[in-house]
Amino acid sequence: MDDVELVEAPARGTDQSPARRARVVRVLRRWWPVPLAVVLAAVAWQAASGDQERAVAERLQETPGVIRTTVAPPLTTRQWGDPDSPGVLTSASLGGGLVVAAEEGADGAARTVVGVDAATGRERWRVAAGDEEDPRGRAPVGAACGDAAGALVWCSFTSVRTFGEASFEPVATLVLVDVTTRATVPAPDLPRASSVVVLDDVAVTVSRAGDTAVVDATDLATGASRWHVELPDPSGRRVGHAPDPSVVVAGHRVHVTGGAGTWALDAADGRLVAAATDLRLLRGEQLVAVDGGVVTRLLGPDGRGTARADGAPVPVEPDDGSAPGVLLLARVDAGAGGRLRAVAAASGEVLWERPAQVDALGRLVLLDGLLYGTDREGLWAVDATTGRAVWSTDAGSRAGPALMTDGVHLLRTEHDPERAGATVLAAYGLEDGERRWAEPLPQGVTDVGALAGVLLGSGPGRTVLVE
Numbered sequence: 001m002d003d004v005e006l007v008e009a010p011a012r013g014t015d016q017s018p019a020r021r022a023r024v025v026r027v028l029r030r031w032w033p034v035p036l037a038v039v040l041a042a043v044a045w046q047a048a049s050g051d052q053e054r055a056v057a058e059r060l061q062e063t064p065g066v067i068r069t070t071v072a073p074p075l076t077t078r079q080w081g082d083p084d085s086p087g088v089l090t091s092a093s094l095g096g097g098l099v100v101a102a103e104e105g106a107d108g109a110a111r112t113v114v115g116v117d118a119a120t121g122r123e124r125w126r127v128a129a130g131d132e133e134d135p136r137g138r139a140p141v142g143a144a145c146g147d148a149a150g151a152l153v154w155c156s157f158t159s160v161r162t163f164g165e166a167s168f169e170p171v172a173t174l175v176l177v178d179v180t181t182r183a184t185v186p187a188p189d190l191p192r193a194s195s196v197v198v199l200d201d202v203a204v205t206v207s208r209a210g211d212t213a214v215v216d217a218t219d220l221a222t223g224a225s226r227w228h229v230e231l232p233d234p235s236g237r238r239v240g241h242a243p244d245p246s247v248v249v250a251g252h253r254v255h256v257t258g259g260a261g262t263w264a265l266d267a268a269d270g271r272l273v274a275a276a277t278d279l280r281l282l283r284g285e286q287l288v289a290v291d292g293g294v295v296t297r298l299l300g301p302d303g304r305g306t307a308r309a310d311g312a313p314v315p316v317e318p319d320d321g322s323a324p325g326v327l328l329l330a331r332v333d334a335g336a337g338g339r340l341r342a343v344a345a346a347s348g349e350v351l352w353e354r355p356a357q358v359d360a361l362g363r364l365v366l367l368d369g370l371l372y373g374t375d376r377e378g379l380w381a382v383d384a385t386t387g388r389a390v391w392s393t394d395a396g397s398r399a400g401p402a403l404m405t406d407g408v409h410l411l412r413t414e415h416d417p418e419r420a421g422a423t424v425l426a427a428y429g430l431e432d433g434e435r436r437w438a439e440p441l442p443q444g445v446t447d448v449g450a451l452a453g454v455l456l457g458s459g460p461g462r463t464v465l466v467e
Contacts, residue, residue, distance in 0.1 A: 295310060413426075
């Protein structure tokens with residue numbers, strides 16, 4: 001048997017060789033920048049990624065309908081508008097962050113047009129529009145506002161007679177305001193009307209004469225008649241009176257709604273562009289006719305198209321114009337809940353479709369080619385052109401129909417099971433659908449919505465800015 005020599009081993013963690021220690025020092029001196037460079041690269045990547053995300057959010061926040069600031073908890077509120085003003089009948093978002101509101105007191109008194117800074121809720125100006133000449137026996141029923149040519153904004157006030165031979169007959173009054181002088185501008189004498197709107201430099205009025213809807217266009221500057229059109233509208237009579245026609249601005253045209261149908265007219269010359277029982281304008285200038293709520297005829301911008309597609313239009317807002325030529329329709333299938341389908345705007349060809357809770361679709365959101373939607377208990381995102389699923393996520397049951405976005409999150413009100421079903425505002429990441437946060441609605445707020453790039457909350461007798 002060979003002899004065994006026991007040799008004492010160096011203690012663990014020590015090196016008995018000076019040469020070896022020197023080599024280790026040289027290696028450390030040579031390679032120590034590598035870990036630091038990796039750390040610095042990771043930090044730089046995160047910073048660049050953050051900058052890119054902020055740039056994308058800022059770009060999306062320029063889209064009409066998108067909230068212009070990133071919403072984050074905790075949610076706070078401050079008063080928006082004048083809490084002591086008369087009831088607001090309507091408001092319209094104009095350029096420059098301005099919201100124009102029409103206010104009217106009881107019996108048509110104290111009519112006012114108000115300009116409000118959307119971002120702060122503070123009034124920029126308030127212009128008395130005058131009382132109705134004879135407000136007795138009249139009740140305000142509505143108003144509309146918008147911008148006209150130059151520095152003018154307009155509001156039309158509508159009231160109805162509450163007694164007499166012409167009971168329930170609506171009468172519309174036009175008010176013009178110059179936002180630079182903050183004073184009313186005399187409106188031209190207009191034909192008696194049940195509804196009036198302004199498009200560029202023309203006031204368009206509509207009234208009923210028997211079985212005819214009479215439409216007139218009047219030059220705002222001169223008061224001269226631009227054109228006059230009579231539309232056959234044999235609507236019959238209802239509760240002792242015929243339904244009164246109304247007119248609205250729709251893109252670069254005016255749409256007249258009567259008892260028997262709707263008409264699209266060119267505001268420049270009154271030319272009839274299209275007529276149908278139910279005309280609608282989709283995604284800018286895409287004119288469609290909806291037949292019976294189940295078939296959509298794709299008339300195109302000029303009103304001459306003949307293509308058809310099964311389903312009724314679904315509103316899309318915000319819509320940044322991506323995925324051009326695509327229209328979204330919803331079709332109810334007996335026993336199957338329904339289908340959401342994308343069709344080619346020119347031909348009606350079905351590009352894709354997916355199951356959908358049609359009664360819960362509400363409004364869709366389209367940004368950067370992705371279509372976002374919600375149903376009663378979840379949210380989803382798909383490629384708007386191909387229908388490819390990007391993500392879907394479960395959520396609490398929906399509390400309101402509005403799906404909103406701040407360019408970073410999808411926002412919606414829902415009932416939170418973790419808070420005993422309390423109503424919360426929940427935020428989900430646009431890119432992955434992950435729930436970022438959920439906050440109870442502020443005290444006294446029962447609903448929230450986006451207007452002119454801000455998030456407004458409403459409750460009994462109050463409107464607040466939610467931040």
